[in-house]
Amino acid sequence: xxxxxxxxxxxxxxxxxxxxxxxxxxxxxxxxxxxxxxxxxxxxxxxxxxxxxxxxxxxxxxxxxxxxxxxxxxxxxxxxxxxxxxxx
Amino acid sequence: xxxxxxxxxxxxxxxxxxxxxxxxxxxxxxxxxxxxxxxxxxxxxxxxxxxxxxxxxxxxxxxxxxxxxxxxxxxxxxxxxxxxxxxxxxxxxxxxxxxxxxxxxxxxxxxxxxxxxxxxxxxxxxxxxxxxxxxxxxxxxxxxxxxxxxxxxxxxxxxxxxxxxxxxxxxxxxxxxxxxxxxxxxxxxxxxxxxxxxxxxxxxxxxxxxxxxxxxxxxxxxxxxxxxxxxxxxxxxxxxxxxxxxxxxxxxxxxxxxxxxxxxxxxxxxxxxxxxxxxxxxxxxxxxxxxxxxxxxxxxxxxxxxxxxxxxxxxxxxxxxxxxxxxxxxxxxxxxxxxxxxxxxxxxxxxxxxxxxxxxxxxxxxxxxxxxxxxxxxxxxxxxxxxxxxxxxxxxxxxxxxxxxxxxxxxxxxxxxxxxxxxxxxxxxxxxxxxxxxxxxxxxxxxxxxxxxxxxxxxxxxxxxxxxxxxxxxxxxxxxxxxxxxxxxxxxxxxxxxxxxxxxxxxxxxxxxxxxxxxxxxxxxxxxxxxxxxxx
Numbered sequence: 001x002x003x004x005x006x007x008x009x010x011x012x013x014x015x016x017x018x019x020x021x022x023x024x025x026x027x028x029x030x031x032x033x034x035x036x037x038x039x040x041x042x043x044x045x046x047x048x049x050x051x052x053x054x055x056x057x058x059x060x061x062x063x064x065x066x067x068x069x070x071x072x073x074x075x076x077x078x079x080x081x082x083x084x085x086x087x088x
Numbered sequence: 089x090x091x092x093x094x095x096x097x098x099x100x101x102x103x104x105x106x107x108x109x110x111x112x113x114x115x116x117x118x119x120x121x122x123x124x125x126x127x128x129x130x131x132x133x134x135x136x137x138x139x140x141x142x143x144x145x146x147x148x149x150x151x152x153x154x155x156x157x158x159x160x161x162x163x164x165x166x167x168x169x170x171x172x173x174x175x176x177x178x179x180x181x182x183x184x185x186x187x188x189x190x191x192x193x194x195x196x197x198x199x200x201x202x203x204x205x206x207x208x209x210x211x212x213x214x215x216x217x218x219x220x221x222x223x224x225x226x227x228x229x230x231x232x233x234x235x236x237x238x239x240x241x242x243x244x245x246x247x248x249x250x251x252x253x254x255x256x257x258x259x260x261x262x263x264x265x266x267x268x269x270x271x272x273x274x275x276x277x278x279x280x281x282x283x284x285x286x287x288x289x290x291x292x293x294x295x296x297x298x299x300x301x302x303x304x305x306x307x308x309x310x311x312x313x314x315x316x317x318x319x320x321x322x323x324x325x326x327x328x329x330x331x332x333x334x335x336x337x338x339x340x341x342x343x344x345x346x347x348x349x350x351x352x353x354x355x356x357x358x359x360x361x362x363x364x365x366x367x368x369x370x371x372x373x374x375x376x377x378x379x380x381x382x383x384x385x386x387x388x389x390x391x392x393x394x395x396x397x398x399x400x401x402x403x404x405x406x407x408x409x410x411x412x413x414x415x416x417x418x419x420x421x422x423x424x425x426x427x428x429x430x431x432x433x434x435x436x437x438x439x440x441x442x443x444x445x446x447x448x449x450x451x452x453x454x455x456x457x458x459x460x461x462x463x464x465x466x467x468x469x470x471x472x473x474x475x476x477x478x479x480x481x482x483x484x485x486x487x488x489x490x491x492x493x494x495x496x497x498x499x500x501x502x503x504x505x506x507x508x509x510x511x512x513x514x515x516x517x518x519x520x521x522x523x524x525x526x527x528x529x530x531x532x533x534x535x536x537x538x539x540x541x542x543x544x545x546x547x548x549x550x551x552x553x554x555x556x557x558x559x560x561x562x563x564x565x566x567x568x569x570x571x572x573x574x575x576x577x578x579x580x581x582x583x584x585x586x587x588x589x590x591x592x593x594x595x596x597x598x599x600x601x602x603x604x605x606x607x608x609x610x611x612x613x614x615x616x617x618x619x620x621x622x623x624x
Contacts, residue, residue: 008386011390012391013209014209014387016207016209016210016213017159017163017209017213018159021159021162021163024166025162044171044172046171047170047171048167050172052202052205052210053201053202053205053210054205055202055204055205055206055210058387058390059384059386059389059390060386060387
């Protein structure tokens with residue numbers, strides 16, 4: 001199954017070290033492939049290096065593409081982390 | 089010729105990453121030469137990665153360590169396991185071996201990928217990549233034992249250096265490169281190791297005794313015996329104070345608030361931990377510098393909103409972009425000025441670049457719905473500056489409302505830092521809700537002395553009677569208009585000035601986060617009559 005979804009990154013840190021770490025960690029539990037597309041660049045969301053090199057700022061819109069058996073769970077994880085507005 | 093005389097290196101406050109004092113022998117961190125060999129075995133580095141990852145795993149899951157340390161270790165652990173990295177290394181290997189030049193090429197490619205994002209926070213992860221590639225080659229074997237208990241100088245510190253050096257009880261870190269937001273800086277803060285960046289090369293002082301004053305900002309090389317005793321006393325007093333000071337952070341006073349000055353987002357949490365009664369000066373320059381384009385409205389909105397929510401219901405004073413003078417950004421070109429400090433700075437520049445100002449105002453107005461916001465205007469010189477700004481604010485509000493955006497309310501205040509305002513405050517007062525005295529620039533303009541120029545340092549006196557008189561005048565005039573008065577310059581953090589400032593009617597002091605509990609203790613002592621040391 002493939003799901004494509006546009007998501008606005010509401011995390012005030014954008015996709016910098018902390019949220020990127022959370023994302024990679026959380027996605028290690030799913031088998032689906034997960035990609036984030038930003039400004040025409042496509043990154044493997046299970047690679048912290050790939051995510052960081054996108055340089056996604058807070059407030060930016062990205063497209064998330066997931067494919068695999070647990071695609072729905074994967075998209076939920078991505079959405080939750082990208083939408084996380086404030087974290088202590 | 090080897091120097092024996094005492095040298096003093098003055099350090100601008102901005103270069104102090106972690107406050108504190110350190111006394112010891114200056115040692116230079118000499119890194120192991122990366123390699124003399126020409127190849128690296130893929131299996132060897134895989135094994136090293138496994139060992140390092142399990143070492144980091146222990147740190148990540150050790151709740152007794154500071155949260156920052158665990159978080160950074162987690163990033164490093166994920167870097168060690170990164171599929172993109174290993175694919176690149178595997179692709180470069182032939183018969184299980186990678187040429188050292190290919191290994192370094194991969195490192196540099198990854199570094200340039202991060203640099204090309206144009207985002208300063210991501211660019212600062214470059215030191216993590218350097219760290220990763222070094223550690224993969226050297227394992228955790230690099231021994232720094234000879235640096236135990238010393239003051240350590242290095243061109244740059246990588247995060248794992250700081251981890252190792254903290255275990256060795258180093259007294260202070262000094263470097264030529266670095267910034268406030270690198271992982272090395274965050275770790276030094278977590279371990280409370282005094283750390284100063286952007287220094288000249290100090291290798292020539294190797295093995296000399298040095299005293300690092302990362303509070304006032306100086307490094308004394310080859311101090312004499314009498315001074316050493318004095319420094320030991322300072323350190324002893326500071327250490328003792330630090331142990332007992334934290335509890336004062338919890339105090340609240342009815343008549344005065346002790347707030348924090350913030351330059352980078354990481355300081356927000358430090359300020360909260362130290363007990364700040366809100367943010368008295370949130371500098372927004374970090375959002376704008378070191379990148380090719382200004383931050384979007386949305387990016388700014390999310391950052392301001394987080395600061396407001398973190399401190400709610402306390403006040404957060406966010407200063408409009410204060411660029412010009414010595415602070416420049418590339419996409420906001422200012423013609424070469426003969427006297428930049430008397431040139432297009434602060435609000436003067438923003439009024440010329442309305443698009444930047446409006447984006448910031450839109451973000452601030454939207455964020456105002458989420459907390460107790462005050463907006464501070466830098467470099468106000470004439471009432472016209474504020475009149476013009478108010479028109480733009482009104483226009484921005486109407487636009488946002490027409491778009492159906494939710495906005496809250498905020499207070500508007502000005503920095504008193506240009507002498508003209510001392511006489512014009514009555515004319516400006518009807519338009520504003522508070523004033524904040526920026527004693528650094530004010531002192532500079534009153535005494536016509538650049539505070540970063542050592543040749544005129546004696547003319548820069550922010551504790552001069554004249555400055556207190558000006559503060560008294562402003563406070564008196566502001567009172568007629570019911571405007572609260574705050575001080576957010578260095579003077580606010582000087583213990584010798586606290587009592588006088590509070591007597592003059594100042595109701596908000598905004599200081600570096602680390603100073604919050606010290607100033608709170610001082611206020612407590614003044615109010616309970618426990619100590620009366622200031623003689624005015």
